[in-house]
Amino acid sequence: MILADKIMCLRKQRGWSQEELANKMNVSRQSVSKWESESAIPEMDKIVMLSEIFNVSTDYLLKEDMKDDCIEKQEIIQPQKEAVVLRNYEVESYLERVKKNAKLIALGVSLCILGATSLVFLSVIGETTVPSMSEELALSIGLVVLFVLVAIAVALFIKAGSLMKQFEYVESKEVILSGADKQHVNEQKQYYTSKYHFGITFGVVLMILGVLPLIIGSLYDISVYNLILLLTLLMVIVTLAVHIIIRVSIRNDGYETLLNLGEYTKDNKQIEKVTEKIGGVYWPIVVAIYLFWSFYTNDWGTTWIVWPVAGVLFAVVPGISSFLIDKNKD
Secondary structure (H helix, E strand, C coil): CCHHHHHHHHHHHCCCCHHHHHHHHCCCHHHHHHHHCCCCCCCHHHHHHHHHHHCCCHHHHHCCCCCCCHHHHHHHCCCCCCEEECCHHHHHHHHHHHHHHHHHHHHHHHHHHHHHHHHHHHHHHHHHCCCCCCHHHHHHHHHHHHHHHHHHHHHHHHHHHHHHHCCHHHHHCEEECCHHHHHHHHHHHHHHHHHHHHHHHHHHHHHHHHHHHHHHHHCCCCCHHHHHHHHHHHHHHHHHHHHHHHHHHHHHHHHHHHHCCHHHCHHHHHHHHHHHHHHHHHHHHHHHHHHHHHHHHCCHHHHCCHHHHHHHHHCCHHHHHHHHHHHHHC
């Protein structure tokens, strides 16, 4: 079979019209018609895209001496993958929004940590070093600061989500890029890799070194006030470290999503999507439990344990998501 016949046969097997295939290939319907009528031959990058869309090898498309016809070939190829072909402007727009999204998410998480830090700092300082401020007043001020910062963080998270709403299909499906776009994204990723590794390393080192002042201070007989100051300093350093790690990680994930690398293969994208849906129910319940327990007992120094426990339990959610997806396939 020649290339034109193979394109036509594979297209019909999937029930696509010439226009539907043209949309997936980012070409005109006339181009597909010319390919199938032998009036024109697809360029090499289009042949690569055809092989990815039809889930066949480029050798199969190009070699006319292969004995298998289209029907026989369909029996041995793997099941059709759900994929989306991105145009050049979509690639650039996606990367630009990922960059903005990274800033918003990192800032939002930082504000949440600083809010919790201010609550601990004010409640302890009011109790130990400011006689004119009652423990209740200090706790009230701390709660106001906490909820204001959390409210701002939530607004940032919502804005970040709205930024990426347009590209939900990129996060959940296999991405196909043209040869030129794939090379361009690869070059950008290689350029950013050094920044990513530096950011991760710097963030981890900050976390490790940030504990040293607190450890050194605890070895000496320092006042509670100074100890709280060191703890606050530690939390500020941790906030900075987390901010850096989240920011560089989200940007790096954007490149891997476009290139279908690492955990961003099609199956893992589906797992992530299910995990997000579960998390959308799970975390509001955790927040409700935390607030109810805290206000009911007024023991804010103990109720924080809800968060590490919730985090450990949520770690099993991806496994549950994978199980649900596999069960659905069966």
